[in-house]
Amino acid sequence: MSPTKKDLPPYTDYTFDMFIKSAGKDHAEITQFNEWRRQVLGADMYTFQIPHLGAQRPEVSVQRVSGDRLDLISLSSYNYLGYSYHPEVLAAAKEALDLYGLGATGSPVLNGTFRIHEVLEDKLIEFFGMPGYGVSLFSSGYGANIGVVSAYAHKGDVVVLDRLSHASLVDGAILSQATVKLFKHNDAEHLDRVLSRLDHKNLRILVCTEGVYSADGDTGHVKDIVRVSKKYGATVLVDEAHSLLIAGENGRGVSEEQGVLDEVDMIIATFSKSFGGVGGCLFAREELTNYVNWYARSRMFSCALDPAVTGGLIKALELAGGPDGKVKRERIKANADYLRSLLQGEVDIGNSHSWIIPVIFGDEHLYIPLSDYLQREGVDASLMSFPAVPKNQSRIRLFVTSEHTKAQLERGAEVILKAAEHFGFLLEN
Ligand SMILES: Cc1ncc(COP(=O)(O)O)c(C=O)c1O
Secondary structure, three states: OOOOHHHOOHHHOOOHHHHOOOOOOOOHHHHHHHHHHHHHHHOOOOOOOOOEOOOOOOEEEEEOOOOOEEEEEEOOOOOOOOHHHOHHHHHHHHHHHHHHOOOOOOOOOOOOOOHHHHHHHHHHHHHHOOOOEEEEEEOOHHHHHHHHHHHHOOOOOEEEEEOOOOHHHHHHHHHHOOEEEEEOOOOHHHHHHHHHOOOOOOOOEEEEEEOEOOOOOOEOOHHHHHHHHHHOOOEEEEEOOOOOOOOOOOOOOHHHHOOOHHHOOEEEEEOOOOOOOOOEEEEEEHHHHHHHHHHOHHHHOOOOOOHHHHHHHHHHHHHHOOHHHHHHHHHHHHHHHHHHHHHEOOEEOOOOOOOEEEEEEEOHHHHHHHHHHHHHHOEEOEEEOOOOOOOOOEEEEEEOOOOOOHHHHHHHHHHHHHHHHHHOOOOOO
């Protein structure tokens, strides 16, 4: 029998937005949050921030709060191509560590730029094969988005976001103080209507979209969005966080796959996903990256990218740009198709076409018990709930990598289906 709402303890009635409203001088929301956290910990159901005891491989070991060690199939890491633990990537990072030391210890605009950062920039330009372009490096993908959007758009300008945009694009738009407009997810016709209502002859307009959307695993309609945006003279930013090195014949992302790479004005990459490291960048015409290097506050006022990680990123890029990348791109797509085939028709996997597969279970109340159940049954998965996704659209997000074996995917799917039966979200056939 699947648990009903009334069987579930009160602390399962939780959404992230419950404790974010400031509640006066006595910090009531902080006290209430900690009380809620203590209840979940007390019930040994706290699955958040669980320490991983080694690299993010397809099989990982974690330690629960109780001290129990669990061996899990990982379906929650962005390490799409396995470069975070690739021996050549690690050797390159160690070499850079010995040469440059632990941290950059300074803003990239001042003393924090090392030769190895310039090598990464050159390799990225070579990878995209677009002379005249430049790279602006950031120490995170989040920092890249908030920095780029707020350096480009200012008060009086307009930032137009897909309704499902990542928080970093939303935050960048807020920070910019520009007017923010939304268009329906992936809907170029609606974007057209939004743009037609703006004074596009005089305003600077930045339209933001993504290569692959991380809540649904669907692909951005980049080609259509570029076409409509250009009609109104708007600038287009594509966040390729979940698609660079994977989508497109050469791994240059969804913009390459849809044949519009040279029409996109700004590409955002994150190094925390298919590169297996950390950091992010803007790839754009050199005039623009020169400007962003100075005027993105998250770059100017933050320490430069870690030099050892930079060494590893250069090697990951080199591998991804050669035969290794080609094999891995084919394998991750085959793996994602295989996992989809194991789940399709049994659970609601939405409209995923990528290496991110949502399993939509709906009810927010199930978030905590389901997360706990999956871990105990042997799967490391990340769950998402309101307000990150609409109410009653809570989901398990499964991230497939090129490194999973069929047997690991089968074990993962078996646990997901067992959970779906237990919690009552198997589809009725
Ligand atoms: C679409 C998108 N953009 C940007 C980011 C931020 O990247 P990072 O985690 O490297 O800071 C993420 C993170 O998951 C993302 O999904």
